[in-house]
Amino acid sequence: MKRKVLIFSTLLSSIIFITFLNQGIDKDSVQSKEQNIEISEIYGDFVMDATKKEEVVGNSENVFIAKVIKQVGTQPLNEHMPRTQFEVEVKRNIKGKLKDFIIINQSAGFMTDSEGNVTLVKFENQELLEPGKTYLFASLYDSNNNWHNPVPGYGEVLVSDDTKKQMIDEYKKAFKAQKTSKIMEKHKDKDFVNGYIDEE
Amino acid sequence: MNIAPDTWATYEDLTFKDILEQSTLLGYYQKLTGSDIIAFNVFNFMKMTNDERKKVALHEMGHALGFGHHDSGIMRQGRFSMTELDEHIKEDYYELY
CATH class of the missing domain: 2.40.50.120 (OB fold (Dihydrolipoamide Acetyltransferase, E2P))
Incomplete structure (x- = not known):
């Protein structure tokens, strides 16, 4: 039982970590694409x-x-x-x-x-x-x-x-x-x- | 028309300057944070009559007031003499302000 809990916890932690990592990458990517460059015409x-x-x-x-x-x-x-x-x-x-x-x-x-x-x-x-x-x-x-x-x-x-x-x-x-x-x-x-x- | 310079109580809205570039440009209006700029190209201005220069100055002032190009009157592009405001820009002025 302890082993199953350990595997489950590890998997859950990995999923949460990867999700956060991806969110971070996406955020950076969006920021670089939508970098707020002002246009002076x-x-x-x-x-x-x-x-x-x-x-x-x-x-x-x-x-x-x-x-x-x-x-x-x-x-x-x-x-x-x-x-x-x-x-x-x-x-x-x-x-x-x-x-x-x-x-x-x-x-x-x-x-x-x-x-x-x-x-x-x-x-x-x-x-x-x-x-x-x-x-x-x-x-x-x-x-x-x-x-x-x-x-x-x-x-x-x-x-x-x-x-x-x-x-x-x-x-x-x-x-x-x-x-x-x-x-x-x-x-x-x-x-x-x-x-x-x-x-x- | 008088353009008020910077004082302790007011901030200059528009700065006039000369540029020198071997191009077909007569002048331009540039909107900036702070004081906007109207520039005149000395390369061509030196060869122009006073009335042609006045047209460019009025044209750029028109841009500074928010008017775009038009196919007649002072807001028409190009070198020509014009020293008074035409009916079209007067109508635009009353509509905008």
């Missing part, structure tokens, strides 16, 4: 109406399809504006002639305050770039940093195998009808393919 105004493709293309030096290889830096613009740099492999040019591997500087990223709170700072309609995924970029070359600044959100569009062909056709069409703001004409060092077509 930025509302920008651009040289062009960024919702119109022909204006985004017209005010970009380069429009191209590229695959994100890896994150290579987190150089912020200022204390409140993080930026994240990615190495990307150019797959196809729609406007301009880029090749091989270049750096994309995304105006978004994580910011940690003095108390250790993490905030994701990003523009409206923008998602952080993900290594392994392919995007259509519309960008200006930043000669000070030797990287390319895409239009936040509107110039960093996720491309899937299903949408790739349609997207290339749309942006090629937008390139033919491109509209460039006169203000970009004043940046003498900028190289806009096929000159300028102003909106006014």
Whole structure:
């Protein structure tokens, strides 16, 4: 009898221990998944109406399809504006002639305050770039940093195998009808393919 | 419009600052814990007329007041001259406040 009680007690203790252990693991897992990251959204105004493709293309030096290889830096613009740099492999040019591997500087990223709170700072309609995924970029070359600044959100569009062909056709069409703001004409060092077509 | 600075009794709600980035960005509004920020991109501002700059300033103030983008008036994206508030944003203002 004593032996049966001992076996029963051992089994019961084991079940209770495993249950508590699992609860602990689940709790940690849920906490890590639902880590409360605050999002700080930025509302920008651009040289062009960024919702119109022909204006985004017209005010970009380069429009191209590229695959994100890896994150290579987190150089912020200022204390409140993080930026994240990615190495990307150019797959196809729609406007301009880029090749091989270049750096994309995304105006978004994580910011940690003095108390250790993490905030994701990003523009409206923008998602952080993900290594392994392919995007259509519309960008200006930043000669000070030797990287390319895409239009936040509107110039960093996720491309899937299903949408790739349609997207290339749309942006090629937008390139033919491109509209460039006169203000970009004043940046003498900028190289806009096929000159300028102003909106006014 | 006057923006009240920090004093012993009040806390500044909005800070204006310049940024320099070779991009198509004219300016932005960023909501933060504490003082929010409106930033103007010197890279493009240096090439703009005063009235175009005023449009960007009014546009970002609109965001700070809680208005989103619109396809006309001061809340339309893009570089153009505008120095007065349009009817649409006035209507939005009276509706929101």
